[in-house]
Amino acid sequence: EDKVVQSPLSLVVHEGDTVTLNCSYEVTNFRSLLWYKQEKKAPTFLFMLTSSGIEKKSGRLSSILDKKELFSILNITATQTGDSAVYLCAVDRGSTLGRLYFGRGTQLTVWP
């Protein structure tokens, strides 16, 4: 059975802290891994990762994929209250193209 497990489920930090969110997966026919941020509305795209070891960066956020150990991490440096959200990881996998499996998300709360 395919699995996408995110950890921690919930995290509370103070502004300025650095956080690392984890997404591990056990799936058949892995094709890509995507990160999304969800505030009180629809998810918004952060990163798409297909190759191991290549870091993707956008401002204070960065992400990397390890296809050997089957996980990805999302780093957020110098956190701000606006980073408070649920961070979702999704994996495209399976014998049919386009079938996405989401993890349950990590709830990040940043206190001022």
Place this chain on the structure above:
Amino acid sequence: EAQVTQNPRYLITVTGKKLTVTCSQNMNHEYMSWYRQDPGLGLRQIYYSMNVEVTDKGDVPEGYKVSRKEKRNFPLILESPSPNQTSLYFCASSSLLGRQTPNEQFFGPGTRLTVL
């Protein structure tokens, strides 16, 4: 403006009364997908479509139907809604990377459905 629209945004209905939630995108995306989101369960894929006339089941397709007759539209049909289909529904679309895997997905605003 590039967007995915869903209608209605909120719907309260009764068990067994057929309903359709519409989804439309204006970005000429090949890939479209429906998800439901329930507390503690995250986003679960219901159905998806890689292109016109091509649809496939996701992880929770029971009780739902879809069609993809035009590239821009991907309606979700509940033939006989039941209370366990009460949920927040999202439609999403994306281009395909190398015609193989969904790229960045753009999500609609969501439809909150309550079935009594």
